[in-house]
Amino acid sequence: MSAYLIDILPIALLGGLLGLDVVGFPQAMISRPLVAATAGGMLVGHSMSGMIVGAALELIALETLPFGAARYPEWGSAATVGGVLYARHSADPAGAMTMAVLAAVATAWVGGWSMIQLRNVNARAAGRRQAALDSGARGTVIGLQIGGLSADLLRGILLTAVAYAALDPLVTATLGIWDVDGKLSRAMVVGVAAAVALAGGWKLFHSVPWARWVFLCGLGVGVLVLVAR
Amino acid sequence: MISRLFAIQGAWNYETLLGNGIGFCMEPALRLLPGGKKSPAFKAALARQSRYFNAHPYFAAVAVGALARVELDLEPADRIERFRTALTGPLGSVGDRLIWAGWMPFCSLVALAVFGLGGGPYAVVGTFLILYNVVHVGVRVWGLNTGWNRGLRVASALGHPVLRHGAPHVARLAALAAGIGLPLALGRVIGAGRAYPEIVLVAAMLGGALIVRLQNRIEGWRLSLVVLAVIAIASVAR
Numbered sequence: 001m002s003a004y005l006i007d008i009l010p011i012a013l014l015g016g017l018l019g020l021d022v023v024g025f026p027q028a029m030i031s032r033p034l035v036a037a038t039a040g041g042m043l044v045g046h047s048m049s050g051m052i053v054g055a056a057l058e059l060i061a062l063e064t065l066p067f068g069a070a071r072y073p074e075w076g077s078a079a080t081v082g083g084v085l086y087a088r089h090s091a092d093p094a095g096a097m098t099m100a101v102l103a104a105v106a107t108a109w110v111g112g113w114s115m116i117q118l119r120n121v122n123a124r125a126a127g128r129r130q131a132a133l134d135s136g137a138r139g140t141v142i143g144l145q146i147g148g149l150s151a152d153l154l155r156g157i158l159l160t161a162v163a164y165a166a167l168d169p170l171v172t173a174t175l176g177i178w179d180v181d182g183k184l185s186r187a188m189v190v191g192v193a194a195a196v197a198l199a200g201g202w203k204l205f206h207s208v209p210w211a212r213w214v215f216l217c218g219l220g221v222g223v224l225v226l227v228a229r
Numbered sequence: 230m231i232s233r234l235f236a237i238q239g240a241w242n243y244e245t246l247l248g249n250g251i252g253f254c255m256e257p258a259l260r261l262l263p264g265g266k267k268s269p270a271f272k273a274a275l276a277r278q279s280r281y282f283n284a285h286p287y288f289a290a291v292a293v294g295a296l297a298r299v300e301l302d303l304e305p306a307d308r309i310e311r312f313r314t315a316l317t318g319p320l321g322s323v324g325d326r327l328i329w330a331g332w333m334p335f336c337s338l339v340a341l342a343v344f345g346l347g348g349g350p351y352a353v354v355g356t357f358l359i360l361y362n363v364v365h366v367g368v369r370v371w372g373l374n375t376g377w378n379r380g381l382r383v384a385s386a387l388g389h390p391v392l393r394h395g396a397p398h399v400a401r402l403a404a405l406a407a408g409i410g411l412p413l414a415l416g417r418v419i420g421a422g423r424a425y426p427e428i429v430l431v432a433a434m435l436g437g438a439l440i441v442r443l444q445n446r447i448e449g450w451r452l453s454l455v456v457l458a459v460i461a462i463a464s465v466a467r
Contacts, residue, residue: 023238023241024236024238024239024241025235025236025238025239026235026236027235027238027286027287027365028235028358028361028362028365029333029336029357029358029361029362029365030358032337032357034337034340034341034344034353034354034357035354035357035358038350038353038354039354041350042350047350048349048350050350051344051349051350051353051354052417052418055341055344055414055417055418056418058337058340058341058414059341059411059414059415059418060449060450060453061337061450062334062337062338063440063448063449063450064448064450065329065330065333065334066329067325067329069243069246073450095461095464098457098460098461098464099461101457102454102457102458102461105450105453105454105457106454108450109450109451109454119241119242119243120242120243122240122241122242123242123243123244123245125240126240126242126244126245126249127244133249133276133279133280134276135272135276136271136272136273136274136275136276136277136279137272137275138256138266138271138272138275141249141252141253141256141275141279142253142256144240144249144253145236145239145240145249145250145253146239147240148239148240148241148242148249149236149239149240152239174461174465177465178464178465179464179465179467180463180464180467183420183424183425184424184425184428185460185464186418186419186420186424187419187424187425187426187428187429188428188432188460189418189457189460190415190418190419190429191428191429191431191432191433191436192432192436192453192456192457192460193415193418193453194411194415194429194432194433194436194437195432195433195434195435195436195437195439195440195449195453196436196437196440196449196450196452196453197407197411197433197437198411198433198434198436198437199436199437199438199440199441199444199449200334200449201404201407201411202437202441203441203444204330204334204400204403204404205400205401205403205404205407208397208400208401208404209397210401211397211400211401211404212404214401214404214405214408215404215405215407215408216408217405217408218404218405218406218407218408218409218410219408219409219411219412220408221408221409222342222345222408222409222410222411222412222413223412225346225409225413226345226412226413226416229416
């Protein structure tokens with residue numbers, strides 16, 4: 001049990017730091033799935049596996065943009081979990097990528113919900129100190145900021161720890177009874193990621209003059225390079 | 230102030246949004262008011278600046294610089310309030326279009342293209358982080374300097390051609406990167422031999438069209454969660 005906790009601790013800390021980056025600090029986008037999953041994979045010694053699952057998650061995450069008050073999934077902690085889970089099965093048994101991506105997207109969903117709760121907690125904390133804020137109390141302004149950042153870090157740590165502790169045994173057990181060809185399983189995940197990425201691209205660019213033509217030119221180049229390699 | 234800008238959203242909430250963060254970032258400058266941090270002028274200014282405020286977190290640096298300047302110039306309180314209100318809208322929409330809907334996807338897609346071309350973890354992650362953060366940090370530094378130097382005249386800086394007309398150009402760049410990057414990245418994720426390309430192609434076309442069609446009812450990532458769960462259940466229940 002204690003060995004398992006020691007196993008989880010660095011993963012939870014990494015997930016906490018990357019979850020904090022989403023909104024709180026420093027918003028340098030180290031929380032993007034491509035970065036976070038690679039970091040997760042690196043933590044368990046397989047950065048390449050982390051990067052591959054990170055790329056699949058990045059394609060899905062392209063659709064969700066962190067506009068101010070919008071409600072969006074929290075990819076930092078989630079991609080860390082996904083990267084670690086896939087890297088722990090670096091031999092890539094059938095279904096490993098499906099389960100890692102599924103686990104990460106599910107964690108991102110819960111993470112998004114937890115961010116909303118944190119924002120409500122921040123609002124209540126500010127409301128309770130309204131009189132001090134109205135009187136310009138320096139300690140209150142700084143305290144609310146540091147309190148919010150600390151709570152966000154703790155949120156990411158707990159989310160990552162709970163998600164990893166719950167999903168790691170589930171993924172391992174599922175892979176033991178996975179009954180679909182590995183290449184087919186992987187093609188289905190890539191198909192899902194591609195669909196979300198295409199829809200995300202359409203949402204971003206469809207209203208921009210000439211963007212669809214520029215996209216098609218790029219697509220031609222991309223497909224040519226892909227075929228030539 | 231510049232280091233505090235990176236934590237400007239630390240206490241973000243649905244009531245005051247970025248408000249507390251603006252006060253938090255300006256606090257070191259406000260200490261320069263006559264009488265220092267125990268003076269009534271400091272307390273009044275901090276109270277004023279910690280109220281509701283909305284802006285893109287990077288472009289909020291413009292507001293922090295400009296508002297700090299007008300506070301230290303001892304402008305009348307009602308004038309500062311009006312100026313603060315006027316800054317809210319433009320700093321939000323400019324940042325959303327330029328950064329969230331333009332620069333971030335562009336950097337992400339360039340990194341995916343590097344990944345698709347066979348780049349290793351350091352090359353892929355390094356490409357993304359360096360490319361993205363040159364602009365990220367640049368906007369924060371530029372914003373603080375511009376706001377501080379121009380004070381009440383900061384509106385003219387917001388009329389800069391890059392800010393007014395840059396978003397569609399960045400979006401077109403991102404579209405180009407999407408065209409090149411998506412097939413390359415998908416080709417690498419699918420792995421050696423690129424098995425079942427017809428499944429990927431059909432799923433991408435039909436699934437993409439479905440998500441676009443349902444865009445006001447369900448987001449793609451939620452749909453992907455459902456589809457992946459169904460795939461997983463079907464794969465173990467056969």
